């Protein structure tokens with residue numbers, strides 16, 4: 001299968017049924033991924049009859065934009081509904097010259113991290129590659145003539161539980177014939193599925209990776225992140241070492257500071273011992289409030305924690321909280337939208 005056939009198999013089927021020439025598939029693929037059309041009527045290079053057939057059978061947009069929010073700091077948030085009526089969310093974060101789009105890969109998330117609003121919901125289903133990539137296309141149209149500079153897969157869901165469709169989407173975003181974003185401008189984030197970390201390291205594209213760590217202590221990690229019960233911290237660090245040895249790329253460890261939980265000096269000390277490779281980088285985030293029972297570490301304590309890590313030689317950054325007036329933290333907006341609907345756990 002070609003990349004286009006993988007990405008839009010339903011379009012390929014319809015073209016084959018109609019006996020259309022092979023190049024029509026490439027035209028349709030480029031229209032969606034490069035020209036970012038949301039309606040087949042915009043694709044005037046396709047014959048009128050074909051445009052009508054496509055519109056009737058396989059609409060150019062798989063997501064409906066339900067709501068669109070802009071925060072006072074320029075952050076934009078998009079709440080989409082899928083064709084089967086589920087809510088997903090996407091955030092665009094402007095930062096100096098960067099325009100980063102944070103996308104979702106699942107409807108809900110089964111990983112159940114205890115500080116995460118999405119994690120409390122369980123999961124409805126995986127998103128298809130088109131639904132994943134389309135979030136970027138909509139944001140890109142919205143901010144034009146500015147351009148999307150980065151994509152991070154850190155929205156709703158554990159992307160490595162939806163590995164095939166997520167990678168398919170990232171490859172289209174990277175494809176020079178498609179969206180054309182450099183692989184090094186694309187990063188996926190995992191809660192720590194070790195076999196998939198190794199598989200990601202083996203991918204030919206130079207995508208970046210972030211691992212959610214959130215505490216250097218085994219027992220506490222099992223409490224905060226139930227996924228840790230599957231993979232111990234030594235197993236996780238072994239996969240991390242495989243990634244940097246194989247790729248020679250920087251590896252980011254995400255760490256959400258939770259007041260009185262994982263923001264103590266002993267955490268900073270243990271982190272600096274654990275993250276013992278020059279390519280490891282600690283990304284500190286302040287918790288955006290969700291009704292999960294946790295509180296945010298104060299700005300003062302977060303800066304102290306950063307200093308404690310750096311003094312011990314650990315490269316670290318404190319990321320600014322963005323879009324708080326529109327609930328831009330992972331899972332918050334759709335979590336509100338999803339509440340009150342029955343939640344299905346995937347087995």
Ligand code: SF4
Pocket residue numbers: 109110111112113116117118119120155156157158191330331
């Ligand atoms: S933090 Fe990420 S992996 Fe954990 S429950 Fe939330 S969405 Fe899922």
